[in-house]
Amino acid sequence: MAGATVTANGGIQVELGRTRYVLDPHSHVRADYTFVSHAHLDHMHSPSKSERVVSSSLTAELAKARGYDLGTTTEEAEGLELLDSGHILGARAIRIQDEVYYTGDASGRARAFLGKCKTRQARILVMETTYGVPEYVFPSTAKLVKEVNGLIASAYDRGVPVVLMGYPLGKAQLLSYFFSSWDPIFYHESVEKMNRIHIEHGVALKPGTRFDPARDQDRLPKGPWVMVSPMSSGRSRVMAHLKKEYGAILVAFSGWALGKGYRYTMGADYSFPLSDHCDYQELVNLVQAVSPEMVYTVHGFAAEFARDLKKMGFSARPLAAYQSSLSDYVKV
Numbered sequence: 001m002a003g004a005t006v007t008a009n010g011g012i013q014v015e016l017g018r019t020r021y022v023l024d025p026h027s028h029v030r031a032d033y034t035f036v037s038h039a040h041l042d043h044m045h046s047p048s049k050s051e052r053v054v055s056s057s058l059t060a061e062l063a064k065a066r067g068y069d070l071g072t073t074t075e076e077a078e079g080l081e082l083l084d085s086g087h088i089l090g091a092r093a094i095r096i097q098d099e100v101y102y103t104g105d106a107s108g109r110a111r112a113f114l115g116k117c118k119t120r121q122a123r124i125l126v127m128e129t130t131y132g133v134p135e136y137v138f139p140s141t142a143k144l145v146k147e148v149n150g151l152i153a154s155a156y157d158r159g160v161p162v163v164l165m166g167y168p169l170g171k172a173q174l175l176s177y178f179f180s181s182w183d184p185i186f187y188h189e190s191v192e193k194m195n196r197i198h199i200e201h202g203v204a205l206k207p208g209t210r211f212d213p214a215r216d217q218d219r220l221p222k223g224p225w226v227m228v229s230p231m232s233s234g235r236s237r238v239m240a241h242l243k244k245e246y247g248a249i250l251v252a253f254s255g256w257a258l259g260k261g262y263r264y265t266m267g268a269d270y271s272f273p274l275s276d277h278c279d280y281q282e283l284v285n286l287v288q289a290v291s292p293e294m295v296y297t298v299h300g301f302a303a304e305f306a307r308d309l310k311k312m313g314f315s316a317r318p319l320a321a322y323q324s325s326l327s328d329y330v331k332v
């Protein structure tokens with residue numbers, strides 16, 4: 001059988017023998033198998049009835065809770081292997097025989113209840129490169145958590161509340177896990193909904209008080225408290241209200257926090273580079289572990305990282321068509 005070919009057209013398409021696989025499509029694409037790596041909305045689509053969807057059962061459950069019915073999904077099919085990508089609960093990488101390894105979004109380090117991306121050798125590697133330039137090397141998670149605890153402690157000393165902001169699925173559960181020793185703790189309704197699914201699957205998250213901005217924004221206590229909230233501009237109506245009425249400090253968590261101007265752009269008081277993606281060095285380590293003949297890069301600094309890989313002696317290029325359709329994601 002001839003080797004696999006990889007192209008991009010509304011999703012990453014892999015042809016191997018007579019079988020076509022489409023990986024993380026944005027809309028329905030004709031294929032024998034459709035792979036959904038995880039339940040972030042930029043990786044979601046509503047499959048047609050005839051699609052055979054490969055995803056973890058956790059991804060299907062989280063997707064459903066977010067309004068996407070993936071239908072009947074499977075974790076097993078001949079020649080396919082799903083591997084923990086460490087990105088968020090249920091996130092998987094996929095290996096198609098020993099030909100193609102696709103990371104989806106992947107993390108290069110274990111943190112809290114999440115592991116790091118597992119790797120296997122493959123001839124072709126298709127990888128996310130969100131943070132594929134050398135400026136993006138993240139500090140140790142333990143050091144970051146310690147720093148944030150120091151910041152919250154000094155806010156508590158002054159009677160000031162703190163809002164911790166990150167994506168409602170993934171980042172917000174890490175924030176709920178790391179900072180749950182603070183009391184009282186409020187969870188924005190979208191965070192609480194995702195926390196509940198995590199708790200049902202054995203993740204030790206402390207219950208807190210649900211915060212519905214439409215109903216509760218004038219009912220919070222005056223004293224110090226911590227809230228875990230989705231990422232939102234400090235200039236948004238709710239955040240501006242929490243600042244004005246309660247004197248809340250806004251803290252944003254994202255890998256982009258290493259970039260210049262991030263904190264200002266978000267209108268946050270502080271920002272920390274806590275990420276669910278590989279940093280630059282972790283991306284390089286991942287390529288070395290898979291040891292591929294060819295690398296295709298997607299997301300973020302795809303062209304820059306492919307260029308660096310070439311300097312290191314790998315054959316690499318960005319999957320341009322897929323990349324351009326994700327330009328909005330890159331700006332987040």
Ligand SMILES: [Zn+2]
Nearest residue numbers: 038040087105
């Ligand atoms: Zn993601």
